[in-house]
Amino acid sequence: MRMGAGAPEARRRKEEALAGLFETHYERIVRYIALRVGARGEAEDLASQVFLRAVEALDAYQERGLPMQAWLFRIAHNMAVDFLRRNSHRRTVSIEGLAIAAATSPEGAVALRLELEAAAAAMAQLTPAQRDVLALRVLGGLTSEQAGKVLGKSGGAVREMQSSALQSLRRLLERGSEARHV
Amino acid sequence: MSDARHLNRILDDCLDRVLFRGESVESCLARHPQQAAELEPLLRAAVLTRQALASQPQPEWKAQARLRLGQALEQHRRLAGRRGWARGLWRSPRWAAAAAAALVVALLAGAGSGTVAASASSVPNEPLYGVKRKAEAVRLFFSLGEDSKATVYADLADRRLVEMASMTEAGRPREVELLGQDL
Numbered sequence: 267m268r269m270g271a272g273a274p275e276a277r278r279r280k281e282e283a284l285a286g287l288f289e290t291h292y293e294r295i296v297r298y299i300a301l302r303v304g305a306r307g308e309a310e311d312l313a314s315q316v317f318l319r320a321v322e323a324l325d326a327y328q329e330r331g332l333p334m335q336a337w338l339f340r341i342a343h344n345m346a347v348d349f350l351r352r353n354s355h356r357r358t359v360s361i362e363g364l365a366i367a368a369a370t371s372p373e374g375a376v377a378l379r380l381e382l383e384a385a386a387a388a389m390a391q392l393t394p395a396q397r398d399v400l401a402l403r404v405l406g407g408l409t410s411e412q413a414g415k416v417l418g419k420s421g422g423a424v425r426e427m428q429s430s431a432l433q434s435l436r437r438l439l440e441r442g443s444e445a446r447h448v
Numbered sequence: 449m450s451d452a453r454h455l456n457r458i459l460d461d462c463l464d465r466v467l468f469r470g471e472s473v474e475s476c477l478a479r480h481p482q483q484a485a486e487l488e489p490l491l492r493a494a495v496l497t498r499q500a501l502a503s504q505p506q507p508e509w510k511a512q513a514r515l516r517l518g519q520a521l522e523q524h525r526r527l528a529g530r531r532g533w534a535r536g537l538w539r540s541p542r543w544a545a546a547a548a549a550a551l552v553v554a555l556l557a558g559a560g561s562g563t564v565a566a567s568a569s570s571v572p573n574e575p576l577y578g579v580k581r582k583a584e585a586v587r588l589f590f591s592l593g594e595d596s597k598a599t600v601y602a603d604l605a606d607r608r609l610v611e612m613a614s615m616t617e618a619g620r621p622r623e624v625e626l627l628g629q630d631l
Contacts, residue, residue, distance in 0.1 A: 274528070277525075277528060281521050281524065281525070284517075284521070285517070285518075285521065288513075288514065288517055292510055292513060292514075293510075296509075297501055297502070300501075301501060310506065310509040310513070313513065314509075314512070314513035314516055314517075317513065317516075317517045317520075318516060318517065318520050321517070321520040321521055321524050322520075324524065325528075381496060381500075382496065382499060382500040383500070385493070385496040385497045385499070385500040385501075386497075386500040386501060388497075389497055389500075389501070400494075400497065403463060403467075404463070404467060404494050404497055404498045405498065405501060407467070407468055409464065410460050422453070422456075425453075425456040425457060425459070425460045426452075426453075426456055428456070428459070428460065428463070429452075429455070429456045429459055429490070432459070432490040432493050432494055433490065435493045435494075435497065436489045436490060436493045439493055439496070440489075
């Protein structure tokens with residue numbers, strides 16, 4: 267049911283919720299989109315568009331089992347899909363420009379950086395569906411049920427994909443580690 | 449429940465605890481000793497991935513995005529306010545009749561369709577700008593239903609924003625101010 271203009275209080279609450287989520291979730295959405303489309307600059311622009319699109323659709327938004335944060339990720343997901351469709355010549359996700367978090371201590375800094383680079387590279391080798399699930403869960407902070415609503419899948423299906431994705435990631439990391447120590 | 453599904457649920461719960469509730473991997477493994485050997489490499493892979501991709505977006509990008517969001521929310525509020533105002537007037541038969549008469553007079557006193565078309569690109573303080581605004585008023589008057597009017601209002605707001613950008617580039621702050629009052 268669409269919200270009529272006779273509910274200004276409800277509209278104001280939604281606007282405030284959206285503004286609040288911008289402050290807490292903007293970075294997560296940028297990281298999520300960056301992982302999906304493989305380019306930081308475009309991710310920042312698309313993340314901004316996610317919130318603008320949310321304003322356009324705000325009157326129609328109803329929290330029916332889909333919290334606003336998950337709704338934002340659904341918008342981000344659709345936007346990433348549209349972007350990739352328009353730029354279908356991009357066969358692989360590039361990790362260039364996806365800044366790696368620096369090591370927090372001098373000891374083992376080099377080893378940690380190598381591990382982090384390996385993790386980022388391994389993510390790029392997952393299937394798009396696996397990368398999507400992990401992006402929503404690990405970067406986006408959505409529960410498996412919420413991620414399911416974004417992807418149009420059940421919570422159980424998301425948990426299964428998540429497990430499979432992490433198994434693949436683990437194998438890729440082990441293979442990379444063995445190669446580094448040869 | 450199958451072993452695989454059971455493990456998936458435990459892994460899911462541990463991911464929530466470790467990634468978002470500050471619990472350590474060791475604490476989660478201690479909670480599930482029978483599955484610890486399988487869980488540990490998966491949890492560590494998730495933690496490493498999040499660390500690897502936990503870069504902060506550029507602050508200036510976020511500032512720009514915040515500004516755009518603020519402008520969009522402000523426009524959203526204004527449009528909602530105008531819908532409420534217009535709806536109130538719409539219910540007044542006297543106002544509706546007066547508005548219809550005024551618009552007809554404006555059309556008759558104005559210009560033909562060719563002039564209206566020519567006015568489309570005009571900006572404030574140009575001769576045809578008044579024609580452009582009258583044409584918009586007619587369009588709004590004849591749009592039926594809330595959704596249709598909301599669409600027209602949104603389109604008109606977009607036009608004002610484009611005009612404001614044009615006036616800003618041309619260094620005409622007075623026109624920018626006038627247009628801002630119309631938003």
